[in-house]
Amino acid sequence: MLSFLGLYLLGRGTAVYSGSVIEVFARVGVSEEAVRSTLSRMARRGLLTRTREGRRVYFGLTPHATGVLEDGRRRIWDTGAVNRDWDGTWTLVGFSLPDGRWRDRHDLRSQLVWAGFGMLQHGLWIAPGVNDAAAIAERLGLTEHVTVFTAQHAKPTESADLVHRAFDTAEIAARYHAFLRRWDVPDPLADAPDDLARQLLLHTDWLELVRRDPHLPAEHLDRDWPAIRAEALFRGLDARFREPAARLAAEVMAVLDVRPDGTPG
Structure with missing residues (x-):
């Protein structure tokens, strides 16, 4: 859901019809009941606004949700998966x-x-x-x-020692290797119905990775650190899926212009 909201609501000043969300999520095997439950729970927790227009209910972003999604966007596109600029602090x-x-x-x-x-x-x-x-x-x-x-750090402590004492680098690397095994193939997710489904699953997998990555200094990691190849792969696949996914989303999504407080605008 966070991937979907970040891709199709963040920064757009719109709310989306619940039926459209259900239709999109059916592409990735999520049931109508699960989607409705998630939307309602997020609204109760102050993450989504709820606007009724006739018989339709539209969900938009609250300022809190916008902050959460902006943080995810920064981690994906600005911070990146590889920390090459660490100053030793x-x-x-x-x-x-x-x-x-x-x-x-x-x-x-x-x-x-x-x-x-x-x-x-x-x-x-x-x-x-x-x-x-x-x-x-x-x-x-x-x-x-x-x-x-x-x-x-000061002697006898070394920064490389701190990295490996405080962080499970083997586990972090294993998560990136799992991403590569799933996506670094000639036709990733060939059984998915379309590129909108592939885009949502790709972003969900990648967001889960970067949210759990402590962004450790590259100088203290293996030269073939898998995040380097995984990030290049993610960006390439995102570019491949983006336009066809956006066309499909425009076809199935009914949206409503809203003000920052969630009221129709």
Whole structure:
């Protein structure tokens, strides 16, 4: 759903008819019930607006959803999968929470992983570069329990050691190899009904990869790091599917112009 919304609603000032979403998702084997349930859940969580026009219900993006999708867009197109510009700086986060606050601890860890941090040792997390971890703590209401600072390594510590101690590079590489096995073939997803379905599945697979990638410094990774080939493959396939997918989407999608607050415009 995030891939679909990012491709066809982000930045367009439109809401989409629920029936159109159902028709699009049928192409990738998602049931009508699952689509309706997901749309309703996202609306309840403040991610989607709901607008009724006659008997039709249209769903648009809230500012919160726009922020989430913009973050995904930046990770895909701006940040990229390979970090070649690291300046040697690390962001470090230390925290200590009372034993009873296990949910807060879980939420903080989840948000740190999402932001590209790895656990160096108990209660100490690191990420390459300058990372706005203070915003994470503030958003979760945990500022008083979190310490954030930036630093560079010093002897006897080596940056390469930090990379391999805090991050499971073998697992990260395995995810990119799985992507290559699925998509680096002469006719990827030949059994998919059309290029709209292939585009949605391609972007979903790639977004899942880059969202879980901590963007580690390339200088501390293998020379044949699979993200390099995987990113080139993604961009090539995206260019291949983009225009035919857009034509198909225009044929099946009924949209409604809306203002930023979700009301018809």
